[in-house]
Amino acid sequence: EDQVTQSPEALRLQEGESSSLNCSYTVSGLRGLFWYRQDPGKGPEFLFTLYSAGEEKEKERLKATLTKKESFLHITAPKPEDSATYLCAVQARAGGTSYGKLTFGQGTILTVHP
Amino acid sequence: DSGVTQTPKHLITATGQRVTLRCSPRSGDLSVYWYQQSLDQGLQFLIQYYNGEERAKGNILERFSAQQFPDLHSELNLSSLELGDSALYFCASSVVGITDTQYFGPGTRLTVL
Numbered sequence: 001e002d003q004v005t006q007s008p009e010a011l012r013l014q015e016g017e018s019s020s021l022n023c024s025y026t027v028s029g030l031r032g033l034f035w036y037r038q039d040p041g042k043g044p045e046f047l048f049t050l051y052s053a054g055e056e057k058e059k060e061r062l063k064a065t066l067t068k069k070e071s072f073l074h075i076t077a078p079k080p081e082d083s084a085t086y087l088c089a090v091q092a093r094a095g096g097t098s099y100g101k102l103t104f105g106q107g108t109i110l111t112v113h114p
Numbered sequence: 115d116s117g118v119t120q121t122p123k124h125l126i127t128a129t130g131q132r133v134t135l136r137c138s139p140r141s142g143d144l145s146v147y148w149y150q151q152s153l154d155q156g157l158q159f160l161i162q163y164y165n166g167e168e169r170a171k172g173n174i175l176e177r178f179s180a181q182q183f184p185d186l187h188s189e190l191n192l193s194s195l196e197l198g199d200s201a202l203y204f205c206a207s208s209v210v211g212i213t214d215t216q217y218f219g220p221g222t223r224l225t226v227l
Contacts, residue, residue: 034215043116043204043218044157087157100145100170100208102216104157 002027002092006105013078013112021073021086021108029093033071034102035064036087044087047073078112085109117141118207118219126225132193135222139186139207145169146188147208147216148180152201163188164210195226 003026013019025033032051036044048057050066057064061082063074073086089102117140127133139146148160159172163182174180177195182188192199202223206216 036218041202041221041223043118043220045116046215046217049215089157100147100162100164100216101159101172102147102149102157103159106156 002090002103004088004090004103004105006086006088006108008108009106010109011111013075013110015079015112015114016077018074018076018078020075021110023071023073023088023105024069025071025088025090025105027090027092027103031091031093033066034089034091035071035073036089038085038087038107040085047086075110078110080112080114083110083112116217116219118205118217120203120205120219120222122222123220124223124225126227127195128227129195129197131195131226132191133195133224135190135192135203135205135224137188137190137205137207137219139188139205140217143207143209143217144186145208145210145216146182146186147206148174148188148190149204149206149218150201151204151221157204160190192224197226200224200226 005024007022035047038044048064053068085107087107089104119138144165147162151157160174162170180190202221204221206218208214208216
């Protein structure tokens with residue numbers, strides 16, 4: 001069964017203090033790894049998709065990287081508006097009855113203090 | 115705004131009742147997905163439809179059912195509701211359904227009293 005574990009569960013940073021969030025995964029053939037941002041009571045907002053080990057993607061202060069076992073979301077010089085829950089999800093290559101299914105981790109709650 | 119719409123935003127009902135949640139996908143998207151988010155279980159995949167046909171199924175309870183209509187909007191029907199069904203229900207859509215990005219709607223918060 002596909003599994004996604006995110007760490008830490010919660011992270012408090014000062015504005016400008018860079019850090020990384022971890023997403024470890026076990027999947028029967030990775031089709032894609034997805035990062036989403038979720039604000040309280042809102043729907044997840046898409047950030048990145050990574051498909052193969054070694055791939056990197058950037059957007060403003062965020063950079064996502066992928067290895068064969070984990071993904072990192074690096075946050076450079078964060079601002080208070082970056083405060084949110086960051087979710088990692090995997091989609092397996094198995095197909096069949098799990099065709100488009102995303103398996104999510106529990107998320108990392110990021111709080112950035114001014 | 116992802117372009118995915120969901121109604122209603124909030125729903126409060128009693129145990130044993132039946133409710134219907136509605137989702138309209140982004141223009142041009144053929145796949146619709148339903149997810150349940152609770153505090154203890156996180157985001158859990160329920161079911162996927164592609165162009166009107168069921169394509170994938172997760173741990174969806176037998177009391178729950180869904181369908182996708184010819185205009186591609188989807189409905190999730192929840193019956194014989196229990197307290198534990200209280201959760202946020204999200205709909206997502208994507209163009210095809212293979213490794214393409216799933217865009218999530220704002221969700222429906224269901225409270226079962």
